[in-house]
Amino acid sequence: MFPQERPRRLRQSAGMRRLVRETRLDVERFIYPVFVRPGRGEQTAISAMPGIFQWSVDTLVNHCRSVYETGVHAFLLFGLPSHKDAVGSEAYDPEGIVQVALRALKEALPDAVLIADLCLCEYTDHGHCGILRGGTVDNDVTLDVLARAAVEQARAGATMVAPSDMMDGRVGAIRRALDENGFNHVPIMAYSAKYASGFYGPFREAADNAPAFGDRQTYQMDPGNRREALKEVLLDLAEGADIVMVKPALPYLDVLSDVRRSVEVPVAAYQVSGEFAMIEAAAQRGWLDRERVILETLISIRRAGADLIISYWAPEVSGWLGGLG
Numbered sequence: 001m002f003p004q005e006r007p008r009r010l011r012q013s014a015g016m017r018r019l020v021r022e023t024r025l026d027v028e029r030f031i032y033p034v035f036v037r038p039g040r041g042e043q044t045a046i047s048a049m050p051g052i053f054q055w056s057v058d059t060l061v062n063h064c065r066s067v068y069e070t071g072v073h074a075f076l077l078f079g080l081p082s083h084k085d086a087v088g089s090e091a092y093d094p095e096g097i098v099q100v101a102l103r104a105l106k107e108a109l110p111d112a113v114l115i116a117d118l119c120l121c122e123y124t125d126h127g128h129c130g131i132l133r134g135g136t137v138d139n140d141v142t143l144d145v146l147a148r149a150a151v152e153q154a155r156a157g158a159t160m161v162a163p164s165d166m167m168d169g170r171v172g173a174i175r176r177a178l179d180e181n182g183f184n185h186v187p188i189m190a191y192s193a194k195y196a197s198g199f200y201g202p203f204r205e206a207a208d209n210a211p212a213f214g215d216r217q218t219y220q221m222d223p224g225n226r227r228e229a230l231k232e233v234l235l236d237l238a239e240g241a242d243i244v245m246v247k248p249a250l251p252y253l254d255v256l257s258d259v260r261r262s263v264e265v266p267v268a269a270y271q272v273s274g275e276f277a278m279i280e281a282a283a284q285r286g287w288l289d290r291e292r293v294i295l296e297t298l299i300s301i302r303r304a305g306a307d308l309i310i311s312y313w314a315p316e317v318s319g320w321l322g323g324l325g
């Protein structure tokens with residue numbers, strides 16, 4: 001019997017393939033992460049992240065302006081403070097690095113979506129994502145500090161705050177604090193299913209947030225757990241999250257797909273520093289076709305269910321896609 005079905009019929013030409021393609025990438029769903037540090041005129045390279053830099057506020061504004069022109073209009077801000085201490089006080093200091101950067105970006109790009117990563121790990125001298133009590137991260141004490149930092153970020157012009165610390169109850173605490181301080185219009189994008197991942201390796205240098213002892217396995221999720229991701233997502237939604245996130249992206253596409261099917265809110269995926277670095281490293285050696293695999297990973301993330309994609313390649317990919325549609 002000759003086959004009745006011949007799927008190859010629809011693969012014959014680029015035009016036909018484009019016509020029946022189920023998933024496409026578009027620039028509007030990209031979020032570009034940026035790192036801001038003290039000083040002026042700074043552009044500091046990050047060794048494991050070629051093409052990504054730590055910027056001072058002045059150079060960051062110029063960089064974001066040119067990225068904005070490529071069609072990428074959403075930015076996720078990470079700060080490298082001038083001062084670290086046990087409670088991460090620069091995270092909630094109105095003159096802290098991210099708050100200063102937010103005010104400058106808000107003025108330069110009033111229509112940009114400025115998302116403030118909300119976590120203490122860059123600001124604490126021990127590098128953990130919360131306040132330490134008796135050698136461990138104390139969940140409930142940390143909530144007060146996160147809530148305070150969220151309010152300062154909103155005051156400085158953050159369009160949205162993005163808690164990435166994985167403390168229990170933080171979305172509810174942040175929501176309450178924002179509402180009580182006149183920021184009930186500021187959404188929360190929760191890093192809901194954030195795994196304790198080796199793929200954050202290069203980020204440790206980029207954001208100078210390596211823990212001084214131990215690791216983050218007592219608060220970030222175990223890579224073996226799939227159902228637990230839904231539990232985390234549903235808890236965050238019950239506490240008031242507007243957008244939920246899965247992180248990292250490529251090693252957790254099953255989780256992304258589960259989450260997409262289970263909730264109605266927008267779902268974000270974070271293509272993290274290690275996902276970026278491994279492709280850059282292989283491409284540098286000529287082992288992979290860089291552009292092709294970057295686009296393939298992004299389409300996979302989109303196909304698995306991401307509405308928003310956080311990627312260090314966002315500006316470059318926007319160029320490949322022809323900018324705004």
Ligand code: PBG
Nearest residue numbers: 119121164199200203272273274
């Ligand atoms: C924590 C945070 C991390 C990343 C984003 N927010 C690192 C961590 O949890 O160790 C990782 C992002 C990346 O690797 O690109 N504030």
